[in-house]
Amino acid sequence: xxxxxxxxxxxxxxxxxxxxxxxxxxxxxxxxxxxxxxxxxxxxxxxxxxxxxxxxxxxxxxxxxxxxxxxxxxxxxxxxxxxxxxxxxxxxxxxxxxxxxxxxxxxxxxxx
Amino acid sequence: xxxxxxxxxxxxxxxxxxxxxxxxxxxxxxxxxxxxxxxxxxxxxxxxxxxxxxxxxxxxxxxxxxxxxxxxxxxxxxxxxxxxxxxxxxxxxxxxxxxxxxxxxxxxxxxxxxxxxxxxxxxxxxxxxxxxxxxxxxxxxxxxxxxxxxxxxxxxxxxxxxxxxxxxxxxxxxxxxxxxxxxxxxxxxxxxxxxxxxxxxxxxxxxxxxxxxxxxxxxxxxxxxxxxxxxxxxxxxxxxxxxxxxxxxxxxxxxxxxxxxxxxxxxxxxxxxxxxxxxxx
Ligand SMILES: [Fe+2]
Ligand SMILES: [Fe+2]
Numbered sequence: 001x002x003x004x005x006x007x008x009x010x011x012x013x014x015x016x017x018x019x020x021x022x023x024x025x026x027x028x029x030x031x032x033x034x035x036x037x038x039x040x041x042x043x044x045x046x047x048x049x050x051x052x053x054x055x056x057x058x059x060x061x062x063x064x065x066x067x068x069x070x071x072x073x074x075x076x077x078x079x080x081x082x083x084x085x086x087x088x089x090x091x092x093x094x095x096x097x098x099x100x101x102x103x104x105x106x107x108x109x110x111x112x
Numbered sequence: 113x114x115x116x117x118x119x120x121x122x123x124x125x126x127x128x129x130x131x132x133x134x135x136x137x138x139x140x141x142x143x144x145x146x147x148x149x150x151x152x153x154x155x156x157x158x159x160x161x162x163x164x165x166x167x168x169x170x171x172x173x174x175x176x177x178x179x180x181x182x183x184x185x186x187x188x189x190x191x192x193x194x195x196x197x198x199x200x201x202x203x204x205x206x207x208x209x210x211x212x213x214x215x216x217x218x219x220x221x222x223x224x225x226x227x228x229x230x231x232x233x234x235x236x237x238x239x240x241x242x243x244x245x246x247x248x249x250x251x252x253x254x255x256x257x258x259x260x261x262x263x264x265x266x267x268x269x270x271x272x273x274x275x276x277x278x279x280x281x282x283x284x285x286x287x288x289x290x291x292x293x294x295x296x297x298x299x300x301x302x303x304x305x306x307x308x309x310x311x312x313x314x315x316x317x318x319x320x321x322x323x324x325x326x327x328x329x330x331x332x333x334x335x336x337x338x339x340x341x342x343x344x345x346x347x348x349x350x351x352x353x354x355x356x357x358x359x360x361x362x363x364x365x366x367x368x369x370x371x372x373x374x375x376x377x378x379x380x381x382x383x384x385x386x387x388x389x390x391x392x393x
Binding site: 074080081082085090092094095097098 | 276278336337339340341342349350351352353354356359366369370373374377378381
């Protein structure tokens with residue numbers, strides 16, 4: 001899952017979360033998760049003041065953005081001194097799962 | 113050994129060269145003791161400081177705090193609550209002290225403030241804003257070390273690099289105290305309440321916290337989380353251990369932490385943008 005500005009949304013991308021009017025998480029969603037975006041839908045979201053959307057996978061790459069392997073390497077390094085501690089080992093697993101999910105790897109779909 | 117520390121405490125805490133909080137903060141702190149202090153009175157004091165007003169409105173309207181479209185100080189106070197505005201006033205002064213010093217440390221502090229706020233709310237704790245303020249201030253001792261002990265700071269950073277130890281271990285070795293203890297001294301000299309000074313002083317040793325262990329635990333865990341996330345630059349490249357006593361005090365579990373990491377990582381993207389905005393001001 002990746003959060004992207006609506007400007008970068010393209011037809012064919014799939015919403016990973018419900019979309020709300022004007023980005024406010026109150027009231028009824030204007031568009032449900034799992035919906036596949038179309039050009040018409042993107043225009044409509046834009047008219048409703050939606051600024052950003054969550055989409056499945058990791059379709060947008062910014063210049064200079066680090067790859068999954070690089071990010072995982074940095075995570076490993078940060079945890080180098082504390083992995084023996086079971087609580088930290090648990091936190092490492094949580095972060096690794098989060099990284100995998102946000103980079104569009106396995107577990108990319110949210111069930112709720 | 114003890115003498116050296118006391119001597120150093122004198123040098124570090126020499127009030128003539130210590131960063132001071134703006135008078136407006138002291139006025140606000142004084143007012144809070146007095147129940148009759150009305151929102152209007154407080155708003156007047158805050159509004160008398162233009163820079164502070166601008167910052168507070170900006171912070172109040174920032175997505176990091178989750179509030180929108182507040183245009184007057186009294187509205188900010190009614191909407192956010194007096195305590196929040198006091199925290200905001202305090203944090204914007206801290207920002208003024210920190211920004212000249214280190215952007216990385218400011219981002220780390222802001223990140224820990226946000227993480228502590230999320231955790232405290234998730235656990236349904238009272239006084240979330242105070243916890244967030246303590247979190248924002250938790251590493252203020254590092255600023256003092258870099259202002260007051262320029263040579264020692266170089267030595268500390270060298271030890272951290274060469275021996276790959278935690279910054280606090282290096283501080284203990286070089287100056288016989290550490291940034292947490294110094295932060296505790298500083299918050300006393302600022303007359304901050306104990307619910308702020310204790311979490312600051314004990315954030316690396318939760319067991320030593322006597323009266324505010326819950327708040328201290330939140331700040332400790334938030335610090336670990338933000339280091340795990342790699343957000344900002346605290347000076348430590350390694351994640352410290354989560355202290356069992358903090359874990360038990362807050363009755364944390366894997367599910368809570370996994371949810372928290374998801375929310376936090378989302379928020380940190382906003383915090384980064386917000387921090388860049390403040391830098392650009
Ligand atoms: Fe610290
Ligand atoms: Fe820290």
